[in-house]
Amino acid sequence: MGLFSNIPTDPPIEVFHLTELFNQDANPLKVNLGIGVYQDENGRTLTLPVVRSVEQQMAQDLTLTKNYLKGTGLDAFCTACLKLVLGEQSPAIVENRACSIQSLSGTGAIRIGLDFLYRNGFRTAYVSSPTWGNHDSILQTVGFEVRKYRYWNKDKLTLDIDGLIADLEAAPKKSVILLHACAHNPTGCDPSREQWIRISDTCKSRELVPFFDMAYQGFSSGDLDQDAWAIRYFAHEAKHELFVAQSFAKNFSLYNERIGHLVGVFESRDIIPKFRTQMATIIRRNYSNPPAHGAYIVATILNNPTLYGEWKNNVRAMYERIHSMRQLFYNKLKQLGTPGTWEHIIQQTGMFAYTGLNPRQCQVLIQQHHIYIMSDGRINVCAITQRNADEVAQKFYEVITTISDDPKL
């Protein structure tokens, strides 16, 4: 008997398992509305042309070595990313009070940011209800007590702003508050600017630590600066000390190169060297230093005006496709006379729509209709295409009209 023969087989992680089931399904009409990966009109996740050309250049460049990056990452990458998040004219950057640390995409940034907070005495964290599945897992692994703040009102299909504020008002001082900067995952529902200001005021008066998760800069409105509005308001106008975990998986279509960064904004520039050395220690005992490939690609693009322009256009194009698919899906549902209100589909932003389907309905969608959807009713709007929109809407209509033990109507 091996030492580990009796350890439990844990259930697989839902979103990856869904993709596995999808891949195994032989039905030609199958659609995968699960994982948050951008797909084009032909259902393909293409690499951005600007990324391809940079990669090919890199492969020919004989001056590039494979030397280790610093633990905190490639400087050219970090400097450019800081500007992307905070804006070129950010007072925090000008005053040297902000710092970017390269990370293993968004997950890695959240992880090292929370490791830093934990080792400096922070113990309680709040996540939105609902939130990205891995937030809870990361927080628990690091050792935080995880609490929720109300977010999605499933009866009204909007943001429960009063519930949110009430929960933050009741939060203990020094609680870390995980906020989605834009294109909330899974609901796609973001606070308005007035609502962000209220959230900021509450964080200030309750002495809470804002920790932004920005995985979709550019996907919410199509405009990079607009999508960073909340972060910039908190940092510049409201003058919070805050953290931002940014992923370039989606907006650079660099999912598998694991490229992202963690931003820390502090009141004083004196904190920066302390923060950097602590981050270096945390990183050293986890993975020593980050992978170079994705960092060089992003740094090259962000630091070259022509490539940067090309990239912005690519992001805008992805945003527009998603936007039009939302409209298309909404139209189809309405045409079929699908019961319920569906405005939230076109009001929500980003890659995901929180449809409001219940777990039973989702199960039937998968098993009988080969439409792969997360059990909380979340769908990836990108996976809807001109070709499959009719079929997907039709199947939604069927499950909604035949199964209604927990109606969201």
Add this chain to the structure above:
Amino acid sequence: MSVRQTLTLTSKHQLWILSQFPRLASTNSWWSNVEMGPPDAILGVTEAFKRDTNPKKINLGVGAYRTDEGKPFVLESVKKAETLIANENLDKEYAPISGVLDFCQASAKLAFGDNSRVIKDQLYATVQGISGTGSLRIGATFLAKFFPGNKIIYLPNPSWGNHTPIMKHAGLDVKSYRYYDPKTCGFDFNGAKEDIEKIPENSIILFHACAHNPTGVDPRPEQWKELSAIVKKRKLFVFMDMAYQGFASGNIDEDAFAVRKFVEDKHNLILAQSYAKNMGLYGERVGAFTAVCEDKDEVERVMSQIKILIRPMYSNPPVHGARIAAKILNQADLRSIWLKEVKYMADRIITMRQQLVDNLKNNGSKKNWQHITDQIGMFCFTGLNQQQSERLIKDFSVYLTKDGRISMAGVTSKNNAYLANAMHEVTK
């Protein structure tokens, strides 16, 4: 109190004083009490080297291979693989949590040999890791959560500086067994055996599979055989760290001897592999973690749990480097080039060792420097003590760590004589 007076006080006093004057104090910051982290010792060596203006200066702190011209070396097999990959227009979609499958399979084969029972019966649970560090971290975290015995890991003394923080931070206690004998600058076989015999049953023991870091001292094959038997008798669980396969002797099978012998002796060991040195892929972070299992059912259980550990770390690994490594390992012509290149790197280091010993003799040194050629791999424990090491730095601009460790990668045919002379001067 005047401003000038405040500036001469210690920082603790300064902080207190500043806190009495709200106008001056940064009272709204969360981070006023955040401690400065300790500086990295090895980084310090490189920084001091950079500041030195002596044209003869030598940096022997570098942990990456350098050519005889002192330049970093991107392998031809790597460049070729990269160009092929760039033209294949492969996707950028998320890899599975366990990484690139081709890479994992090829990695296991490289470690265990194609004919191993582990490969034939598919008894390996292998996942891609963030180079060696990340693979060690996965293993340590897995042990901390699931190891049914004593969650104490025994490291050789000395060991790689980052082993202890990785293990401790993952939740294991860390102890050691004798390894390096400073009297002989060689392997303290009897000391190791004595200590290992005393380790409580069902504890964990870590070995460097080849090219021990930092000493360069490896057990001989007959010694490995004895160690395997003792470890079996003591019912210890084995963690192998293999960061230099191929890079040590120039031969990938020879360097894997210990791993394969232990597997043959039916240790269900765990293994961390790195491709940083042997493929020169340092910054691409290519590595693998493997658990050798009893049967396919155990493989499945172990895989499911490892994936759950990885998800809150970084979700899934970076593919670029793994694709390069997989291509090299699996494509015959590239593999052949790579094997020659890894032998070339190992041979250069072996040659430098020999030249250094010859040059020391030519300087008239009466000391026994045999350990320099007995030791293997990137690092060499010269036997110089702290004062001698400090003199090397101060008087000769030869930069090494205070424990007398030099990186052979920094030695070239051009600086070899100068180095030998300097070493002779501080030890005569």
